[in-house]
Amino acid sequence: MSHNHNDVTAHNRETWDSKAKDYDAKPWQKKIASQVASALDSHASWLGANWTSSSNQECRLLDYACGTGSVTRALSNHITHATGLDISSQMLEQYSSLLSTSHPSLHLNTAIADFCSQDTDSSISGPDFHDFDVAGVALGFHHFNNPALCISNLAARLKKGGVLFIVDWLPKDVKPEEHIGHQHAHPSNTKEEDTEEWKKMQKTIKTNGFSENDMKTFFEGAGFDEFGFVVLEDSFILQMNGKEVRKTGFIAKGRKA
Template sequence: MGETLAGKNQAYWNQASQLVFKDKWVHDLQNQISEFLTGSVEWIGVRPNTGEDSRQTKLMDYACGNGIVSRSLHHLFSKCIGVDLSDGMLDKYRATAAELGLDKSHMLAVQGDLLAPTVGPTNPQLTEEELNGFDLVAICMALHHVEDIAWATKRLAERLRPGGVLLIIDWATLDFSNQTEQQAGVQTNWENHHHHHHHMHDIIDPKHPAAHTISHDSFSRDQIFSLFEQAGCGESQFVLADRLSPVPGARSGEMQLFWARATKL
């Protein structure tokens, strides 16, 4: 697996998992993500499990890392499943579950690659039923590490029940040559071409230790909406962060988050 992008990510994040969450900028970024998620439950479109419905409600936190999505939204679901390639990251996910006082029945860490051409068994091994029918599938700050983003989005959407929500959180493409927009209090210029994205070396410093794990540096709104459409999802929405985030690996030193959601049709 080591020669594939997935293999490079697995090897890198197994080591980096011990250090990355100690960086102040990563800590601040996670706080920003969590603040938005906890305050935007209605926008995301998931309903709290009131206990009146006998159906189990499920969240898949894909490429979960230390589980910032699960940490923010676990109270809305009967079960959260964090999936990651990296055992090191899954240790962080388990630590988050322990901190929240949640056992495996509520917040389960699973090693596996659900985006591979042929999906092998997970560890622990889950059935197809357990790996499908999710109310929410989220991929947070990880799509830019995926080689085939259209395939990935489609595969993740397939894990949803009809009416379930696919949530993507990642870096927004800023183009400083186009017409200026004012969005959520931050002045930015948006690239409006349907499929365009900057090449990785335009934004991420190639000397950054994680540069070899990145396939796309950022995404435009139109690009994300196109991915949703190709994945059989509609009712797409896209929200820009209200501020820029310091990113030491970025050439400009700053990048901007976005949150995007769509419903499986």
């Protein structure tokens, strides 16, 4: 693992640890979480995973960069087991406490993991962390410093025929009045009280979004076929540094060959 990667991971972990308690608290965050949830739920048959049903007793989900569990909640009617992985132990605590209360019948498991690293932790080497039916990342992908490696690591955790999905957003044209940090277009500073939090968050953002072709390249490079891509109709509206930023979301999917 490079020195640089350690720095990035440590910074990301600290940022997400500090955000865990109020991560879903702001109205715009709640709205985006519910948009992601309804998009996944309404696209469940399109995703084509081996969902639980009268003929299939078990479906195991790997929720990567799980945060407080919006993906797991969205797909809770279609799965029996959920494993939340995140670099932040504080996020995992929120994930476990919220889901065990709201979905007591789901079998839950959590572990700290960084799939953007070559050194995947031995603590997630056991059978509980392999042979998933479906794996997903929602709005975490633009924070990853090595998306191709992350997709390969996710592929390794799926069973043959398992489905991976990524929810993220398309690249946004940069307007002249916006500055760019980490190749990421965001409005420049307006509100003083947001500044420190904003600077912290901005350091975790690695890209300005992904095109269909970007995602196809990642998926095919990691050995997935049956690639699919849908653009979501309702924009995500982020409140960034006192300004609204509108993003067009997508779901990308592939099946492990």
